[in-house]
Amino acid sequence: MSLMTSAEIYRHAEEGRYAVPGFDSYCLEVVQAQLRAANAEAAPFLLQVTPKGLRHIGMPYFAALARVVVEESRVPLGLHLDHGTTLEEIVSSIRHGFSSVMIDGSMLGFEANVALSRKVVEIAHAVGVSVEAELGRVLGKESDVEVRSGEETMTDPQAAERFVLETGIDSLAVSVGNVHGFRRGQAAIDFQRLEAIHRAVPVPLVLHGGSGLGAEALERVRQLGVRKVNIGTAIKRAFTESLRRSCRDNPTEIDPRRVLGPAREAVVEELKAVIRMLGAAGRSWLGAGAA
Numbered sequence: 001m002s003l004m005t006s007a008e009i010y011r012h013a014e015e016g017r018y019a020v021p022g023f024d025s026y027c028l029e030v031v032q033a034q035l036r037a038a039n040a041e042a043a044p045f046l047l048q049v050t051p052k053g054l055r056h057i058g059m060p061y062f063a064a065l066a067r068v069v070v071e072e073s074r075v076p077l078g079l080h081l082d083h084g085t086t087l088e089e090i091v092s093s094i095r096h097g098f099s100s101v102m103i104d105g106s107m108l109g110f111e112a113n114v115a116l117s118r119k120v121v122e123i124a125h126a127v128g129v130s131v132e133a134e135l136g137r138v139l140g141k142e143s144d145v146e147v148r149s150g151e152e153t154m155t156d157p158q159a160a161e162r163f164v165l166e167t168g169i170d171s172l173a174v175s176v177g178n179v180h181g182f183r184r185g186q187a188a189i190d191f192q193r194l195e196a197i198h199r200a201v202p203v204p205l206v207l208h209g210g211s212g213l214g215a216e217a218l219e220r221v222r223q224l225g226v227r228k229v230n231i232g233t234a235i236k237r238a239f240t241e242s243l244r245r246s247c248r249d250n251p252t253e254i255d256p257r258r259v260l261g262p263a264r265e266a267v268v269e270e271l272k273a274v275i276r277m278l279g280a281a282g283r284s285w286l287g288a289g290a291a
């Protein structure tokens with residue numbers, strides 16, 4: 001069985017001091033690309049989707065697709081809701097077989113964020129599902145959450161310690177200079193702050209906006225307790241730039257497969273590179289044929 005909770009996957013990542021990629025999903029070809037890259041690199045990963053992604057794909061289609069991915073996977077994986085903001089979204093994803101959920105209450109005040117996150121922990125833990133929550137506000141736009149420039153706030157280490165104790169969450173998404181929507185090498189991480197949070201907090205840390213980080217930053221964050229890095233922008237960019245190139249180079253092409261195939265391949269190559277940068281290549285602990 002390759003489907004696991006994110007807590008199980010992070011436990012292994014903690015032992016090996018690497019980070020697993022959390023890949024966001026936009027369409028069939030992107031989901032296929034995630035599995036191809038993870039199988040090729042023998043890397044554990046989280047198959048993720050946001051509520052916005054689910055509105056595009058449709059939950060019944062996504063859930064069916066995810067079942068196929070679990071069957072076809074030769075590596076451990078979690079099925080994760082990224083940036084859930086309501087109890088309805090959380091319960092719906094759990095009912096459709098997700099093994100991990102994020103409740104994003106980062107737009108709320110501290111106490112309201114604690115109350116919402118704790119409620120989700122009660123619901124999810126009752127059925128063996130892991131919970132990620134966020135403290136601090138990450139600049140940029142992802143799914144239904146948008147933080148404009150000047151509204152972002154860094155995660156405070158002492159508040160983070162209290163937040164984790166009071167909510168009982170399994171992993172904490174932090175804001176330490178990471179940004180949603182940036183390209184590789186554009187984000188500047190406050191490593192001192194990350195280290196202070198890592199010391200104060202007993203659970204694995206999650207970094208959103210991973211596409212904006214270069215190889216050197218990714219190497220450092222996994223020495224500081226980051227066990228998952230979310231990848232969205234790099235996927236969108238690889239896919240859409242390939243589509244644009246195909247359409248420009250072949251203006252008379254009308255077969256969707258002739259433009260979607262190369263786009264899927266471009267995402268596979270991008271994700272293989274990400275997996276290696278996170279130190280996740282070759283970390284699958286399922287033997288050949290065990291899936």
Ligand SMILES: [Zn+2]
Pocket residue numbers: 083142180208209230
């Ligand atoms: Zn995010």
